Amino acid sequence: MSSIGLEMNNRIKGGSSMIGVYGRPYGSSSILSFDGSESRQSHQSLVEWLNETLPYLNLPWEASEEELRACLMDGTVFCNLLNQLSPGSMKMGNTFELASINIERFLTAMDEMALPRFEVSDLEQGDMIPVLQSLKALKASFSDAGYDKNTLSSMRRWSLPEDQSKGLDGNFNDGLQSKEVSEINTSHAKILDLLKSNTLQNTSTRSLFDMLDKLFDESVSKMNVDVSHDFASILRGIVQVVEQRISNQAENLKNQNILFRVREEKYRSRINVLENLASGTTDENELGSEEQDVLQLKRKKERSDAELSKLKQELQVLKETHEKQFLELELYAQETKTVLEKQLEESELRVVDSTNKVKELEKLCEIKTKIWEKKEQTYKSFIHNQSEALQELKATSMSLKHEVLKTGENYFQDLNYYGLKLRGVVHAAKNYQVVVEENRRLYNEVQELKGNIRVYCRIRPFLKGQNKKETSIEYTGENGELVVANPLKQGKDTHRFFKFNKVFGPSSTQEEVFLDTQPLIRSLLDGYNVCIFAYGQTGSGKTYTMSGPSINSEEHWGVNYRALNDLFHLTQSSQDTVMYEVGVQMVEIYNEQVRDLLSDDGPIPDASMHCVRSTDDVLELMNIGLMNRAVGATALNEKSSRSHSVLSVHVRGVDVKTDSELRGSLHLVDLAGSERIDRSEVTGDRLKEAQHINKSLSALGDVIFALAHKNPHVPYRNSKLTQVLQNSLGGQAKTLMFVQINPDEDSYAETVSTLKFAERVSGVELGAARSYKEGRDVRQLMEQVSNLKDMIAKKDEELQKFQNINGTKRSGLNNLRFESTSPRRHSLGGASPNSSRQRQGSRLLGRTTSDSADERIQQNESRLSPKFSETDGSNLFSETSSPLEMCEQSEQNEKANVEPSKVLKHTLKADQTRPSRLSISTSSSKALTDKWFFNFRKTSYQKAMKNIIAVNLKIQELQVVLLTSPVHKNIPWTVSEARPVVRL
Ligand SMILES: Nc1ncnc2c1ncn2[C@@H]1O[C@H](COP(=O)(O)OP(=O)(O)OP(=O)(O)O)[C@@H](O)[C@H]1O
Numbered sequence: 001m002s003s004i005g006l007e008m009n010n011r012i013k014g015g016s017s018m019i020g021v022y023g024r025p026y027g028s029s030s031i032l033s034f035d036g037s038e039s040r041q042s043h044q045s046l047v048e049w050l051n052e053t054l055p056y057l058n059l060p061w062e063a064s065e066e067e068l069r070a071c072l073m074d075g076t077v078f079c080n081l082l083n084q085l086s087p088g089s090m091k092m093g094n095t096f097e098l099a100s101i102n103i104e105r106f107l108t109a110m111d112e113m114a115l116p117r118f119e120v121s122d123l124e125q126g127d128m129i130p131v132l133q134s135l136k137a138l139k140a141s142f143s144d145a146g147y148d149k150n151t152l153s154s155m156r157r158w159s160l161p162e163d164q165s166k167g168l169d170g171n172f173n174d175g176l177q178s179k180e181v182s183e184i185n186t187s188h189a190k191i192l193d194l195l196k197s198n199t200l201q202n203t204s205t206r207s208l209f210d211m212l213d214k215l216f217d218e219s220v221s222k223m224n225v226d227v228s229h230d231f232a233s234i235l236r237g238i239v240q241v242v243e244q245r246i247s248n249q250a251e252n253l254k255n256q257n258i259l260f261r262v263r264e265e266k267y268r269s270r271i272n273v274l275e276n277l278a279s280g281t282t283d284e285n286e287l288g289s290e291e292q293d294v295l296q297l298k299r300k301k302e303r304s305d306a307e308l309s310k311l312k313q314e315l316q317v318l319k320e321t322h323e324k325q326f327l328e329l330e331l332y333a334q335e336t337k338t339v340l341e342k343q344l345e346e347s348e349l350r351v352v353d354s355t356n357k358v359k360e361l362e363k364l365c366e367i368k369t370k371i372w373e374k375k376e377q378t379y380k381s382f383i384h385n386q387s388e389a390l391q392e393l394k395a396t397s398m399s400l401k402h403e404v405l406k407t408g409e410n411y412f413q414d415l416n417y418y419g420l421k422l423r424g425v426v427h428a429a430k431n432y433q434v435v436v437e438e439n440r441r442l443y444n445e446v447q448e449l450k451g452n453i454r455v456y457c458r459i460r461p462f463l464k465g466q467n468k469k470e471t472s473i474e475y476t477g478e479n480g481e482l483v484v485a486n487p488l489k490q491g492k493d494t495h496r497f498f499k500f501n502k503v504f505g506p507s508s509t510q511e512e513v514f515l516d517t518q519p520l521i522r523s524l525l526d527g528y529n530v531c532i533f534a535y536g537q538t539g540s541g542k543t544y545t546m547s548g549p550s551i552n553s554e555e556h557w558g559v560n561y562r563a564l565n566d567l568f569h570l571t572q573s574s575q576d577t578v579m580y581e582v583g584v585q586m587v588e589i590y591n592e593q594v595r596d597l598l599s600d601d602g603p604i605p606d607a608s609m610h611c612v613r614s615t616d617d618v619l620e621l622m623n624i625g626l627m628n629r630a631v632g633a634t635a636l637n638e639k640s641s642r643s644h645s646v647l648s649v650h651v652r653g654v655d656v657k658t659d660s661e662l663r664g665s666l667h668l669v670d671l672a673g674s675e676r677i678d679r680s681e682v683t684g685d686r687l688k689e690a691q692h693i694n695k696s697l698s699a700l701g702d703v704i705f706a707l708a709h710k711n712p713h714v715p716y717r718n719s720k721l722t723q724v725l726q727n728s729l730g731g732q733a734k735t736l737m738f739v740q741i742n743p744d745e746d747s748y749a750e751t752v753s754t755l756k757f758a759e760r761v762s763g764v765e766l767g768a769a770r771s772y773k774e775g776r777d778v779r780q781l782m783e784q785v786s787n788l789k790d791m792i793a794k795k796d797e798e799l800q801k802f803q804n805i806n807g808t809k810r811s812g813l814n815n816l817r818f819e820s821t822s823p824r825r826h827s828l829g830g831a832s833p834n835s836s837r838q839r840q841g842s843r844l845l846g847r848t849t850s851d852s853a854d855e856r857i858q859q860n861e862s863r864l865s866p867k868f869s870e871t872d873g874s875n876l877f878s879e880t881s882s883p884l885e886m887c888e889q890s891e892q893n894e895k896a897n898v899e900p901s902k903v904l905k906h907t908l909k910a911d912q913t914r915p916s917r918l919s920i921s922t923s924s925s926k927a928l929t930d931k932w933f934f935n936f937r938k939t940s941y942q943k944a945m946k947n948i949i950a951v952n953l954k955i956q957e958l959q960v961v962l963l964t965s966p967v968h969k970n971i972p973w974t975v976s977e978a979r980p981v982v983r984l
């Protein structure tokens with residue numbers, strides 16, 4: 001039992017002397033509180049009014065405050081009172097409704113009627129004065145007709161506000177607005193505030209439980225530590241409130257019980273009093289006089305009895321009602337207690353749960369806190385390290401900044417320095433190209449000094465109408481590399497690599513080819529001998545390269561025309577300084593016979609020389625030459641030329657100022673096809689042609705082989721071709737070979753053998769080329785030598801004649817005459833064979849029987865005194881006189897029967913098998929004069945011998961002079977080789 005309950009018991013036991021809750025005497029408090037009779041009257045009238053309005057209350061007139069409190073405590077009296085005053089104005093709940101709900105309803109009604117109200121707490125434990133005043137005000141308002149009952153009843157029934165009515169339906173009245181509940185749901189803090197402000201005391205138990213439920217739900221869903229703490233506090237507060245309420249109700253019930261018992265006793269004592277009175281009244285009637293009174297008393301008694309029985313009945317009803325209510329309340333209290341206990345248990349379990357969870361959460365929190373602390377430590381140390389690193393970085397950055405500044409300064413200085421240097425480099429770069437050119441020139445010079453035969457390879461394109469487009473050419477490089485592949489073989493040995501000075505692909509033009517050849521040709525004007533020949537199988541493009549497919553189209557001109565054209569341009573542009581004369585010879589070697597293509601003679605020992613002054617002259621000559629060229633048809637090439645053709649260009653230049661002279665010759669050779677005989681499928685004459693061609697080409701190979709190995713003996717004389725080219729191959733000439741290639745895969749074998757030959761040629765070193773330049777002094781000396789040689793020859797002749805006269809004694813002199821056996825073919829300008837023969841002043845070949853030494857001599861002689869014929873009769877390269885003068889002089893001599901000794905031999909020794917074209921006539925001498933003649937000759941001979949010795953001495957002196965002269969490098973060979981001519 002709570003302390004309040006104990007106190008109540010004590011008060012009841014103490015009767016009217018009970019002490020109030022706040023120390024006031026319980027019973028007398030009403031008396032004290034009512035001042036004077038007026039207040040007592042009003043108190044009594046209030047009690048009377050209550051009794052009248054609600055007769056079942058049956059309150060004693062002088063009912064104390066506590067009695068009234070006990071009567072009014074459950075609130076039903078208030079509601080019944082209002083219902084009685086204004087029937088149906090109050091909704092009545094069932095008996096088990098809480099007193100507070102009824103009281104609240106009443107108070108609400110009071111508020112609406114603007115009557116003074118009291119607090120529930122006043123009724124429960126506090127001062128009763130506000131309660132009594134409220135009742136008095138109500139009484140006054142109704143008794144004074146302050147309120148119209150109907151009006152009042154027509155007003156809304158006094159019920160609690162809407163949301164509280166809901167609570168009423170559920171037998172509970174919420175002390176808080178639902179809005180507040182929702183707020184509570186969302187804010188624990190607010191609930192705590194409510195707890196603190198005791199607002200929860202006025203909240204219904206159901207609402208409290210609802211709140212609890214929601215809080216549980218929330219706490220379960222959130223599981224927040226802070227929420228759990230709040231939740232626990234709220235739970236505790238609510239449990240306390242509920243406990244307190246239960247105990248209050250229990251106390252109230254007990255108090256009501258006590259009140260009921262007290263009332264019962266009171267009624268009993270009244271009944272006893274009345275019974276006593278009734279018995280007293282009977283005695284008095286027996287006494288006689290007072291019968292009337294007795295009767296009255298009896299009536300009174302009867303009335304009293306009736307009243308008593310009625311009271312008893314009422315009492316009984318009340319008692320039963322109270323007992324019933326008590327039982328119901330007890331039952332309700334029991335049930336509520338059970339429910340509350342259950343809820344309490346659940347709540348406790350939840351609290352335990354929550355506590356556990358809170359503990360878990362706390363643990364978790366601790367762990368997390370530790371982890372966070374650890375992390376914090378880590379971060380702190382990290383930040384510390386970072387800040388240290390930052391400091392270091394700052395320091396490094398500063399030093400770097402300094403370094404950068406320093407480097408910048410250095411860089412600037414370097415930049416200036418390099419700028420200065422760069423100027424030099426720029427200057428050098430400007431000169432770089434010049435240097436590169438110079439290098440190239442020097443390289444070429446080295447090559448020239450070495451005297452290598454240059455080899456240019458040219459690949460013919462596939463011709464129109466050629467079906468097979470499979471090529472054996474695998475690769476051509478910029479620097480003269482060439483790879484050919486055997487189409488019939490597979491594997492690594494199928495490819496062959498070659499390297500030449502230059503490779504011209506199938507798409508190369510005539511002009512491109514000539515551009516690389518031009519410098520070589522131009523060196524002709526510097527006094528060099530140059531030889532260019534084209535080698536390759538039939539149909540590989542030799543003629544195309546050398547002559548071109550057509551003379552008419554300048555674009556297709558071959559090397560021949562372009563070379564001569566170029567020479568004319570050059571000679572014309574330099575005619576102010578050097579006077580050039582150009583002579584052309586054109587021969588073919590067919591079946592080992594040399595034919596002059598520009599003369600109508602057949603095979604001849606000497607080719608005619610033709611002076612040319614323009615490209616037109618050249619074209620005209622070449623046309624004739626080409627027409628005269630022997631052309632035969634073979635299975636390989638319908639128009640294949642079966643001869644070697646040689647175009648020789650001789651240049652003589654005389655310096656206008658110094659009078660020095662230079663000479664050069666250019667041989668442009670278009671060889672016959674190099675294919676093997678078996679492939680040519682020829683017989684008879686054609687076979688003979690092929691054999692000759694092959695023989696001459698193999699002789700060419702032998703010469704090259706001998707030159708490559710620097711053999712002492714070079715077999716030039718094995719073929720006419722090698723004899724023709726002797727000057728160009730073995731001498732001090734610049735030589736270039738065009739290797740012509742047919743790309744057709746069927747020609748692979750020929751291609752490889754051609755390339756192999758070319759490879760051998762490219763390895764041949766001929767020695768440094770030498771130019772033929774003569775100063776005026778040298779020329780004069782040379783002329784002197786020539787005159788001396790003539791003189792010696794004259795003496796020799798005279799001596800010979802003299803000896804012959806002595807030996808044969810009047811035997812006749814042999815007549816020597818060169819005769820031409822060649823059939824006439826195409827002729828030049830309608831010149832007669834005779835005149836042609838007469839003009840023939842020089843011999844290119846015709847040394848078939850001479851030995852090697854003689855050959856050298858003749859060759860040197862030929863160099864020293866070339867004798868060319870002329871077509872137009874103009875002056876050409878005669879040392880003593882022009883060929884025309886020579887021929888004319890010879891004819892005159894013949895006509896005038898000039899002494900044979902006076903006839904100059906202008907031609908070199910002719911082939912002895914051939915008849916001489918020059919005849920020498922003799923005259924018979926008389927015997928008488930023979931002796932004189934002999935003596936004269938003897939004397940002359942002795943004189944001549946002396947002269948010869950003197951000449952020889954003179955020659956030796958000249959040689960010394962020449963050798964010590966600055967131009968000796970250009971001429972020693974000529975002079976020294978000329979020595980053997982003088983035969984002692
Ligand atoms: N570079 C080229 N471009 C175009 N056509 C070419 C070329 N070379 C050669 N030809 C053509 O190939 C054919 C054979 O050429 P060419 O007569 O010059 O060969 P070849 O070697 O002189 O033969 P042969 O040994 O019989 O004299 C000709 O029709 C020629 O026009």
